[in-house]
Amino acid sequence: DVKVTQSSRYLVKRTGEKVFLECVQDMDHENMFWYRQDPGLGLRLIYFSYDVKMKEKGDIPEGYSVSREKKERFSLILESASTNQTSMYLCASITSSNNNEQFFGPGTRLTVL
Amino acid sequence: QKEVEQDPGPLSVPEGAIVSLNCTYSNSAFQYFMWYRQYSRKGPELLMYTYSSGNKEDGRFTAQVDKSSKYISLFIRDSQPSDSATYLCAMSEDNYGQNFVFGPGTRLSVLP
Numbered sequence: 001d002v003k004v005t006q007s008s009r010y011l012v013k014r015t016g017e018k019v020f021l022e023c024v025q026d027m028d029h030e031n032m033f034w035y036r037q038d039p040g041l042g043l044r045l046i047y048f049s050y051d052v053k054m055k056e057k058g059d060i061p062e063g064y065s066v067s068r069e070k071k072e073r074f075s076l077i078l079e080s081a082s083t084n085q086t087s088m089y090l091c092a093s094i095t096s097s098n099n100n101e102q103f104f105g106p107g108t109r110l111t112v113l
Numbered sequence: 114q115k116e117v118e119q120d121p122g123p124l125s126v127p128e129g130a131i132v133s134l135n136c137t138y139s140n141s142a143f144q145y146f147m148w149y150r151q152y153s154r155k156g157p158e159l160l161m162y163t164y165s166s167g168n169k170e171d172g173r174f175t176a177q178v179d180k181s182s183k184y185i186s187l188f189i190r191d192s193q194p195s196d197s198a199t200y201l202c203a204m205s206e207d208n209y210g211q212n213f214v215f216g217p218g219t220r221l222s223v224l225p
Binding site: 004009031033039040041042043044045048056058090092094100101102103104105106107 | 201
């Protein structure tokens with residue numbers, strides 16, 4: 001059974017804190033993604049990675065950074081959390097040979113106070 | 114105008130009803146069309162995938178793509194309470210995951 005796991009289901013942080021969200025996949029997928037999901041806006045791509053140590057900006061990278069030191073792990077970093085980063089964060093992965101199905105993690109609901 | 118539009122609902126139907134969920138889009142270059150289902154407090158999971166125009170059927174689910182009208186639909190026959198979820202459409206020009214454009218989702222409730 002394929003699996004994408006995220007380190008936390010719920011997280012509450014204060015404005016200005018540094019926040020780490022971790023994602024691990026066990027499918028040996030090359031490509032990994034970080035999205036945020038907000039009501040009425042759908043999923044918006046923050047960053048993606050197509051290989052270890054490789055990263056590309058998505059549609060809304062401002063205020064975020066990422067790290068991919070190992071193939072199975074993709075981390076999203078909020079350098080200085082702000083209230084407008086309160087959202088649901090979803091990690092996904094996909095294999096290069098079958099691009100039509102992204103496998104999603106359960107999501108992390110982040111609240112920044 | 115948003116690239117992909119979807120009625121957010123909520124849509125409530127009685128068990129056994131036929132459900133029609135729809136998305137419209139503006140980019141005529143989209144060729145790959147997907148429907149994802151997202152249960153509460155879970156990540157989305159792929160339900161249907163269609164390339165270009167036409168219909169695709171999988172059990173109680175039928176996906177339709179009308180590229181001339183820039184309109185896609187998901188039909189659910191004999192709807193069940195277990196179908197209650199948010200349904201997201203997604204589409205792409207080139208089938209690379211980073212280029213998927215997602216609709217905001219329609220929340221469906223199937224009442225027993």
